[in-house]
Amino acid sequence: MQTKLPESLLQTFEGQEAEAILRSCVHCGFCLATCPTYQLTGNELDSPRGRIYLIKNALEGSPVTRITQHHLDRCLTCRSCERACPSLVQYGRLLEIGRAYVHERFTRPFPERAARNLLRLGLLNRSLFERLIKLARLVRPCLPLWLKRTVAHRSASQPVFKQNRARKMLILDGCVQPGLASGINEAARRVLDRMNLSLVSAKNSGCCGSLSLHLDAREEAFNYMRQNIDAWWPHVESGIEAIIMTASGCGVTVREYGKHLAHDPAYAERARRISELTRDISEVILAEGAVLLSAYPVLLGRHVAFHAPCTLQHGQSLRGVVEEVLVTAGAILTDVPEGHMCCGSAGAYSFFEPEMSKQLRRLRLEALQSGAPEEIVTANIGCMMHLAARAKVPVRHWIELLDDGFATLEKNVPYAMPQL
Ligand code: SF4
Ligand code: SF4
Numbered sequence: 001m002q003t004k005l006p007e008s009l010l011q012t013f014e015g016q017e018a019e020a021i022l023r024s025c026v027h028c029g030f031c032l033a034t035c036p037t038y039q040l041t042g043n044e045l046d047s048p049r050g051r052i053y054l055i056k057n058a059l060e061g062s063p064v065t066r067i068t069q070h071h072l073d074r075c076l077t078c079r080s081c082e083r084a085c086p087s088l089v090q091y092g093r094l095l096e097i098g099r100a101y102v103h104e105r106f107t108r109p110f111p112e113r114a115a116r117n118l119l120r121l122g123l124l125n126r127s128l129f130e131r132l133i134k135l136a137r138l139v140r141p142c143l144p145l146w147l148k149r150t151v152a153h154r155s156a157s158q159p160v161f162k163q164n165r166a167r168k169m170l171i172l173d174g175c176v177q178p179g180l181a182s183g184i185n186e187a188a189r190r191v192l193d194r195m196n197l198s199l200v201s202a203k204n205s206g207c208c209g210s211l212s213l214h215l216d217a218r219e220e221a222f223n224y225m226r227q228n229i230d231a232w233w234p235h236v237e238s239g240i241e242a243i244i245m246t247a248s249g250c251g252v253t254v255r256e257y258g259k260h261l262a263h264d265p266a267y268a269e270r271a272r273r274i275s276e277l278t279r280d281i282s283e284v285i286l287a288e289g290a291v292l293l294s295a296y297p298v299l300l301g302r303h304v305a306f307h308a309p310c311t312l313q314h315g316q317s318l319r320g321v322v323e324e325v326l327v328t329a330g331a332i333l334t335d336v337p338e339g340h341m342c343c344g345s346a347g348a349y350s351f352f353e354p355e356m357s358k359q360l361r362r363l364r365l366e367a368l369q370s371g372a373p374e375e376i377v378t379a380n381i382g383c384m385m386h387l388a389a390r391a392k393v394p395v396r397h398w399i400e401l402l403d404d405g406f407a408t409l410e411k412n413v414p415y416a417m418p419q420l
Contacts, residue, residue: 001025001052004060013263014097015059021094022056024087025049031081031091036342036360037074045071048081048091055098064105072099074356076349077214078310078342092315093259096213103216112352116215119351123176124207130179165198169284170235170243172228174250175207177381184381187403188246188281194406195288199244205231208250209260214347222264225257229270236270242279246399248380249347252315254278280312281399282321282379290328297330298405305334305373306398307364307387309380310342322379322398329402334371341367345386357386365391377401 003022009015031048032038038047045054045067054071058064072095079092108116123129136143169192171185178185189199205228212221232243245251253260258272285293306323313319323333344350344360368376369392376391377398378384388395 001027001056003056006061009059014100018055018059018094018097021090022052022059025052025089026087027052028086030086031084031089034080034084034340036076036078036080036344037356040356040359043071046074048085048089051075051098052089052091052094055094055101058098058102058105064102066106069102069106069108072102074353076310076342076344076346076360078346079314080310080340080342083314083340099216100218108216115351116348119348120212120215120217120220123211126175126178126206129176133179163193163198165193165196167196167241168198168200169241169279170232171199171201172205172208172243172245172247172250172254173201174247174381175211177247180385181381181397183400184246184397187397187400188244191285191289191399191403191406192244192281195285195292197284197288200235200240202228202231202235208253210249210253210347213253214349222260225260225271226264226267228254229257229261229267229274232274233270236273236277240277242284243274243277244279244281244284246281246379246397247382248280248309248312248316248318249382251278251280252311255316280316280318280321280379282312282318282325285325285399285402286321286328289325293325293328293330296406296409297328298409299326299401300330302331302401302405303334303372303374304331304398304401305336305368305371305376307336307343307368307376307378307383308339309378309383310346312379313340322377325402326377326398329405331401334373337367337370338363339367343383343387345380345382347382350386361386361390369393375401 001022003019005015005019010019027049029049035047044050051071054068058068075095077092077095082089082091085091122132171188173185192199207224208228209221209224212218212224243254245254255275255278258275261267261271304326306326308319308322326333341364342360343364344357350357365387368387373393375394375396376387377396378387379398384395384397
């Protein structure tokens with residue numbers, strides 16, 4: 001694609017990056033068929049190619065309008081289009097640059113700005129968010145069904161392992177996950193303890209920055225990234241093996257810290273190292289626990305459907321890893337048609353594009369439930385809560401299912417497990 005970006009923009013790091021990405025697109029349109037928003041609306045402006053044109057026009061100096069912003073907002077950032085693109089166009093990165101550019105030149109209507117700021121305030125203040133969730137659980141009988149299910153996620157009923165193993169990895173606690181489903185990271189600690197690994201949390205680490213990125217607050221996002229790097233760095237220097245993510249939405253962001261902070265000389269090198277050390281928990285379990293799981297197939301005969309979050313399969317290119325873990329542990333995966341499609345959660349998308357989000361969830365739940373699974377498992381807190389609000393079967397994180405499998409075996413056959 002030919003471009004005519006102004007000289008002033010080409011002097012900047014992001015201007016050069018955007019030009020290189022735009023030029024790599026040959027407007028073939030292969031990406032259109034994989035785009036969930038294009039499938040729903042049939043409008044070229046809701047497709048990757050249409051959005052690339054919108055961003056190109058904006059960067060070249062055409063007036064930025066509400067229409068530009070509207071169609072960029074409607075993108076799920078699922079990055080399904082990147083997977084389909086024969087020219088390897090880095091659409092996700094271009095969209096981030098384009099959205100920031102549009103945000104600087106077109107002021108959102110006041111109600112939208114206020115809603116975005118309120119959402120950021122509510123979700124990113126961990127103690128406030130945890131208090132709100134506790135309150136919602138107290139008044140649960142009075143809540144609408146979808147909200148009842150959202151706040152109903154069970155907490156871990158088993159003890160948290162605090163073994164001090166020689167091999168250690170860091171774990172990101174995050175912002176909303178501890179309040180909504182603290183059991184996920186507790187299950188991760190127990191499962192990895194059975195594989196002779198300890199997970200440690202770094203004091204002062206917090207949100208990965210993805211929510212702020214989604215909500216027009218890039219500088220705030222970069223500050224969260226810097227804060228995490230500062231909190232993790234002493235552990236990196238003392239030889240931590242990896243930084244583990246149990247939410248794929250956080251994982252995709254932390255894996256890209258190197259790209260996000262490449263312009264910051266004080267953090268660029270450390271950010272790159274943090275990205276290198278970042279692993280989804282499924283990668284670690286497969287590498288460290290495959291032998292244990294083969295010997296003790298703790299999910300034998302369980303029929304489950306796996307919803308692969310876009311941030312896992314497209315954003316981090318981790319396809320089939322969780323599935324391999326579950327099958328090694330004895331689970332039977334039910335068929336899920338169109339497994340590459342987004343569930344419509346997409347960070348803050350379900351708040352601001354509720355109609356599209358609901359349509360996508362309905363389609364995904366039809367596909368996930370078509371094989372009559374006992375339950376649905378996934379790898380990201382956002383997808384989990386979004387699907388749980390309307391699913392006919394329980395929805396949880398796959399690591400909780402695996403942990404329950406181990407706990408059942410240990411309870412029924414206490415001497416079955418090896419003593420590590
Ligand atoms: S498939 Fe890739 S090269 Fe083709 S239009 Fe889409 S983004 Fe451009
Ligand atoms: S990221 Fe997803 S929603 Fe956005 S253009 Fe690509 S395929 Fe479509």
